Every structure is written in structure tokens, then in C-alpha cells.
Amino acid sequence: MEITRRRLLVLLPAAAVAWKYIQAGTPEAAPNYKIAEHWWGMLIDIPKCIGCGSCVRACSEENDVPDGYFRTWIERYHVPDWKIERPEVSSPGGGKQGFPAGQELGGKNFFVPKLCNHCEDSPCTQVCPVGATFVSPDGVVLVDKNYCLGCRYCVQACPYGCRFINPKTNTAEKCSLCYHRITKGLTTACCEVCPTGARQLADLKNPKDPIHEFLKTHTVQVLKPHMATGAKVFYNGMDGSVR
């Protein structure tokens, strides 16, 4: 094609628009999702958890979590009588295949599902030297795997042990609260499959979310409140022995 003055005048603005599009990067993935109108957390109802491991399996499948690593896992607590400061905690294979049958140990026994607490003042994002992990504007702690150096600072900083280094990518990995699902109006994979409703996604900025009524009427705790991380995973019916 011969470039005449007329053609050049037509092409130049078109090229400018295209270049601007390239510079802008990935277009908005979920067009109807307004990032400023959400503030995500989760509710975990411990008396409802049956330790079936559905959440762990679903999380692995949804997020390609490598074998032996966990974005969410289940702990089985055994508290012998009055020794609430010395609980016996077990999590065979993260509880992915459920728990061994029986285990009649006496005392108090219960399951505690764990995951990233999506802290408002998260220690893990504060130590990242390159800005590869951050609290998104809707309150989800995410990892930018294309920017992560794999320095492991964040793995050490998380007081809840929720992060690991993916052995394939050598970058930090953690629960993303299924960000690719919740921005499309779905719930997280773990909440989707929970058979008893022990896990529930909560949008704290949505006044119609049942979480507000629940928080008002129940005795709810977060893990390690003394760390002042602003954790947003709320546990109902949590025993004092839970670490």
C-alpha cells in the first residue's frame, strides 16, 4: 500500500488510539464489577465444620495448588480437658482427604479451617520490597506473580503461615479469595462446595450481606487479634485453644 498524505492523516490517529490501548494493558476483566463497592472477608462457623476436606480439594483444583502445598487447610484440635493452652493440633495432608476415622480421644475435639485472613493492615504486603503483593482496593491480599522476586520475606512475615513459594514458578503464592470468581459474582471455590455452610464469603461493604446481622448477634473472633493485623476472616464459636 502506498502511503499518500491523505492515508497517513487517516492512519496516524488510528495508530495513536491503538498505541494507547496497548499502553493501558489488560482491559477490565469483569465489566460489571465496581472495585470500590466491595470489601471482602469470610465467615467460618466452626460448630458447622465436619472436616470433610471438600474446601481443600476444591481450592487445589480451582487454583492449581501444587501437591503438598495449601492455600486453605483444615486443622483438627484435640483439647485434653482443662489444658486449653496445650491443644494437640493435627492436619494430615492438610485435611485434603478428610481425617482418619474414629480418633476417640476424649476431651474436646473440633475442626478449624484456615486460610489467608485478608488482613486490612497485612504484615506480608508491608515487607514486600517490590510491590508484588498488595491489598487490592476491595480488600483482598493478592500476589502479582509476574512481579514477585521470590525473596520469601512475605512468607516469613505472615503470622498465620498462609503463604508458600510455588516450586514451579518460584514465586509467592497464597489464597486469592478466588478473586477471579468473586469479581464475576460467584462465591469462592471453598464456599461453593462446603456442604454445611461452615464457610461463607462476606462482602462487608454490602449492607444487604447477612454477615452484618451475624456479626451483631454472635460471639465472633479473628485469629491472633493481638497481632492487630485487621484480619477479615471471622470465626464463630472459636475455642480459646485455637492458635
Added chain:
Amino acid sequence: MFKDTEHLIRLAVVMVLALLLFVVLRAAVVPKSFGQYGHYRGNAVAEIAARTPRFAGHAVCEGCHSEVFDQKKLGRHDNVPCESCHGAQGNHAEDPASVKPQLPDTAVICARCHEANSARPKAFPQVVTPDHSGGLACNTCHKPHTPKIEEEPKTASTKPTGGKK
């Protein structure tokens, strides 16, 4: 006045050039969206959100399998989501004709929830499977969508309440 002022001017020129080089390099290297929301790459948020979900969600299941939902409403598995037992069905929902889900093995999948364990809530129905079914698949007697047995069990040798805690 200093002696040999042009030395200082030369130094100043070198420093200004270095600063310019830094500014130009920085603009070239730092991603455009860095700092859009905070001290991170703003585009990362959309990139993470762009992945395709693998679990379709029970609302999608209901679109085609509403008869199963009607059946489930009659029993205690009403609130158990489809993919809890059937696994991730996003691919099946995308292309129902060619991607067929496999039926789960009830002997394995039921026990994950209902095998007796002292850490489970006391009110939750639990059985010791060797005593309860003797290794038979659970759907020999129970219908998984409406698990309560209404009539006599099909085989006389199995006692559905035998191992109940």
C-alpha cells in the same frame, strides 16, 4: 570566583545528563499501571480477575438439572451444593455435549462427611462404615440426593441403622 569554573560546569552537565537518563530509563522500565491504586502494578488486579473459574456454581447447574434440585429439596441434602460431591463441572457447563462428568464412588465420597469422627459436631449423622454397610457402596440402599431411606432396604443383609452412633 573559583578558578577553572568550566570543571564545575562540566560536572553539572554530566549530573544533569545522568538524571535525565535515570528519568527516561525509569519511565521505560516501570509498568504504566504501577501506582494506579497503590504501590503495585494496577493491571495485576485485572489480570488475576481474568482467570476462568473451574467450579461452575450451583446456580449454573440448576439451569439444566432443575429436576435434581426439586428432588434434593425433599431431603436433608437440600443445601449440599452439586460440586461438593460431583467435583468441578465448569468444563461440563461450558460444553455439556462432549464433557461428561463421572459419577462419584459413593463408598468414598459419603464417608468423607459421614464416617464417625469425634471431632465432628455431635448432631451430624455419622456411621462406622465397616459396621454400617460392610464395604457396600452407599447408593446400594441410599439415594444420594434424598438420603433418608423411606421403604425397606433392597438387600436384607444390610441394616441401615446398624452402625449409627
